[in-house]
């Protein structure tokens with residue numbers, strides 16, 4: 001979901017992207033932690049470069065290939081309501097309580113419904129600050145408005161665990177007001193997976209804390225999303241794919257990952273949109289057009305003129321009306337093939353994903369709809385209707401987005417049914433902890449972190 005942010009508030013953000021100190025510990029419970037100081041170099045890239053050279057020096061000195069290994073983890077995703085949304089799970093607090101959260105690469109705040117939220121938060125699990133011994137109230141107000149609704153509350157910090165990683169003092173928002181329709185049980189909130197510069201809370205997103213602290217083997221996360229939209233036997237909740245943290249899973253894609261750099265300061269995950277064809281005909285795209293890659297949006301939004309040009313290639317399509325305003329209808333009997341390119345390879349959207357809904361025996365609604373985004377924001381929002389067709393990688397440094405073709409193993413998961421995953425907060429860490437060499441790896445990477453911190457402090461004192 002793309003938050004509606006005014007450019008002015010973006011510009012008003014402090015240049016120093018580091019907030020309060022944050023500790024990261026492996027979930028296995030070792031006591032070592034990486035501590036960041038309030039004073040920090042001016043930007044993430046600088047810190048990343050510094051961190052890398054320190055790490056390389058240490059590796060050269062101790063010569064341990066094991067030390068290069070940090071950690072990876074994964075979180076199983078649930079596909080809710082026939083590809084409408086995709087959620088994962090994380091745990092907050094001490095003792096930890098788990099929550100289902102929409103995985104949203106289109107925004108940057110983590111928020112969960114509070115136990116003091118009334119009926120607007122529905123029947124999902126809620127977070128009770130008074131039951132967590134590690135809760136810290138930052139006492140600033142939190143408000144976010146998405147295209148599809150809003151949430152409000154206050155900003156706090158607590159220990160957050162996900163995919164086998166644990167971050168103490170992770171900033172997030174405790175929400176006591178949510179607009180209707182934002183939370184469908186069993187979802188309790190949303191995990192923003194875009195960059196800190198657009199966080200309404202001002203807090204560094206969980207993924208960015210992990211990536212920037214070198215907690216991951218590779219500073220990236222990747223997503224595979226399943227398709228159930230054309231499966232008439234699909235249940236409300238189905239297995240939704242996976243969020244890989246710190247690695248890419250080569251069983252889920254074929255060929256190489258085609259990376260395209262973010263053409264400016266990272267905020268949304270956005271890249272140029274360079275070509276779009278419908279039924280083999282090109283739609284003209286203004287040079288410099290950018291697209292946000294957004295797991296939190298079901299469909300694909302673009303400027304009105306381009307969307308009209310898309311449907312102009314589909315005989316007997318027309319603007320839809322009433323509650324479907326902004327969408328178009330087209331004959332369900334037409335198989336629509338759309339291809340997109342972001343400057344590298346070309347990717348197809350399956351006809352099944354193009355056909356978003358059926359409104360009569362002959363009329364379908366297409367996945368592309370009109371939306372005008374604000375000045376300075378990407379003019380296209382590429383959501384799940386596209387992302388189900390590729391393995392998507394979100395890379396921290398250089399900030400870029402990669403796509404690859406899905407493997408036959410990943411494709412076979414579409415419509416396959418099976419057990420809906422339950423909360424998978426520490427799966428990998430548990431497995432890693434219980435192998436003979438894993439503790440050594442953790443201790444090594446942890447002591448590297450500690451050394452890194454000491455070296456880093458020394459640099460700051462100069």
Ligand SMILES: *[C@@H]1O[C@H](CO)[C@@H](O)[C@H](O)[C@H]1NC(C)=O
Pocket residue numbers: 129130137138139140141154
């Ligand atoms: C946290 O601070 C906010 C703003 O001051 C306040 O409204 C809220 O009740 C506080 N929460 C708790 C659990 O103390």
Ligand SMILES: *[C@@H]1O[C@H](CO)[C@@H](O)[C@H](O)[C@H]1NC(C)=O
Pocket residue numbers: 230231232350351352353415
């Ligand atoms: C759903 O669509 C995909 C891609 O177009 C196709 O491969 C699959 O067979 C379809 N499934 C059903 C149940 O129609």
Ligand SMILES: *[C@@H]1O[C@H](CO)[C@@H](O)[C@H](O)[C@H]1NC(C)=O
Pocket residue numbers: 074249250251252409
């Ligand atoms: C990679 O994906 C395959 C297919 O889903 C799965 O069986 C395997 O466990 C995954 N491996 C990792 C390390 O995530």
Ligand SMILES: *[C@@H]1O[C@H](CO)[C@@H](O)[C@H](O)[C@H]1NC(C)=O
Pocket residue numbers: 254255256258345346405
């Ligand atoms: C992806 O798969 C399609 C269809 O098999 C193929 O034409 C295309 O070259 C592949 N793209 C990449 C980047 O491997």
Ligand SMILES: *[C@@H]1O[C@H](CO)[C@@H](O)[C@H](O)[C@H]1NC(C)=O
Pocket residue numbers: 433434
């Ligand atoms: C490791 O696994 C074994 C066998 O499942 C179990 O008995 C043991 O308690 C586990 N150890 C830890 C540290 O979890």
